[in-house]
Amino acid sequence: MRIVCVGGGPAGLYFAICAKLHEPDHDITVLERDPPGATHGWGVVYWEPLLGILFRHDPVGARRLRAASTLWREQLLTLGGPRTAYLPGYGYxxxxxxxxxxxxxxxxxxxxxxxxxxxxxxxxELAELSARADLVVASDGAHSRVRRLAGPDAFGTRTDDGVNQFIWLGTDMRFENFRFAFERTPAGWIWFHAYPSAADISTCIVECAPETWAGLGLDKLDDEAGRRLLESIFAEQLAGHRLISSCHGRPARWQRFTHVTNRSWRHENIVLIGDAAHTTHFTLGSGTAFAIMDAVMLVWFLKEHGEVSAALREFDRSGRAALKPPQDAARTSMAWFERVDEILADLSPGGPAGDPDPVEFAFAMGTRQGDATPLRHRACKVHQVPAVRALGRQAGQSTRWLLDKRRELATR
Structure with a gap:
């Protein structure tokens, strides 16, 4: 089978890898518009379930990925300076x-x-490519050129923009955990989501309501001035470290999240995967995982059906059905963060100017999917005890050791 993947991101590359491992005789080409190394963005996060999928489908590549990844333990939330709260869990x-x-x-x-x-x-050119290939995999991102060139009715694409403004930055502050830092300004609350992504670099996504963004003048400041302002707002959390805007020569820009859905993921012998097919808000932290799962699922249906059109029909039906719950969850998460100022005002004793309790806010954030219960509230309170957190970290270490051993035994 002759396969062309348009887009050399995680979705396209991992599909090509899995398809080639399944059938070495496939003729597979990946087309990427950017030069080598000129990628967008900083770090990505993932969890144990994705690592398990990677080990099952390509243990050689999975070992390399695991070795190159950074482990972070716990989620730490600060609310207006040194006041902290903790949420359990770990990731990579x-x-x-x-x-x-x-x-x-x-x-x-x-x-x-x-x-x-x-x-x-x-x-x-797309029509010619489609005629020469048995399968064209459009893995070229949320603003997919293939999707646009196929015509407005090919996939039934719908895009909706979120309300909040955000900017994807790096920092030379090395965080050891997943960090949420919320700071109150005269214009409203502004916050970052940060996590370690290399030995000396952390990813830092700054987000705020549009009124705060405009009130702080971030809509008018240039890249350097805007970065200096953010460094001053988050000075305590950054501990004198700098924010980094330029990634491979391209300065970061403020934007609103684009939520992409499609009526269908297939058109003739063209199929959408990854962000070209669907996007999930970054507060869910699963975009890369879903892209790789798309790749694995598509290869599985091609193997099961043999014939391309039947495989694409089943991939389209099953994939969209499987992704609807997490996409709904991502929309809920995005909407929750769009109400941060309101939520913090409700949690502030004596009115909006009061100091909200960081533990109560952490609990609200951790249960933003609507799964708040008295038991979870109690567990959140208990997790603030240092001895309990230490036990949780030890349990996580034991879990990782056991999973690593099982994977090694399963892939020998």
Whole structure:
């Protein structure tokens, strides 16, 4: 089978890897518009379930990814300075550039051709590509060119923008955990989500309501001035470290999240995967995981059905049904963060100017999907005790050791 993947992100590269491992005779090419190493964004996060999927489908690549990743333990929340609260759990993170480098190397090892600085220019070129290939996999992101060139009715694409403004930055502050820092300003609350993504770099996503963004003048400040203002607002949490805007020569920009859905993920022999098919808000932290799961699922249906059109029909039906609950959860999460100022005002004794309890706010954030119960509230309170947190970290370490041993035994 001749397969062309348009887009060299995690979805396209991992699909190519899985398809080649399943059937070495496949002729697979990945087309990527950017030059090698010119990736967008900083770090991505993932959890144990994704690591398990990676080990089942490509243990060689999974070991490399795990070795290159950073472990973070617990979620720490600060509310207006030194007041802190903790939420349990752990996860992994890796620089997006490192992830793509690992996937690209693995694809090349398997005989997959990865062409950089190559893109589909127009509808005629897409039609020609589709005619020459048995399958075209559109893995070119939320603003997919393939999706647009196929025509407005091909996939029934719908996009909705969130309310809040956010900017994706890096920092040379090395966090050891997943950090949420909320700061009150005269214009309203502003916060960051941060996590370690390399030995000396953390990813730092700053977010706020549009009124706060405009009230602070961030809509008018240039890149350097805006970054200096954010460094001053988060000075205590950054401990004198700097924020970094430029990633591979491209300064970060403020934006609103684009929620992408499609009526169908297939059109003739073209199929959408990853962000081209669907997006999930970054507060859910699962975009890369869903992209890789798309890749695995598509390969599985191709294996089961053999014939492309039948495989794409089943992938489209099953994939959209499976993704609807997490997409709904992501919308709920996005909407919750769009109400942060209101929620903090409700939690403030004596009115909006009072000091809200960080533990109560952490509980509200941790149960933003509507799963708040008295038992979970009590568990949140108990987790603030240092001895309890230490036991949780030890339990997590034991869990990781056991899972690593099981994976090694299963892939020998």
């Amino acid at each position: 993170s890796i620089q997006r550039a490192a992830l793509l480098d690992l996937l690209g190397q693995r694809a090349t090892e398997l005989g997959i051709e990865v062409r950089h600085q190559t893109e589909v220019a127009d509808a005629a």
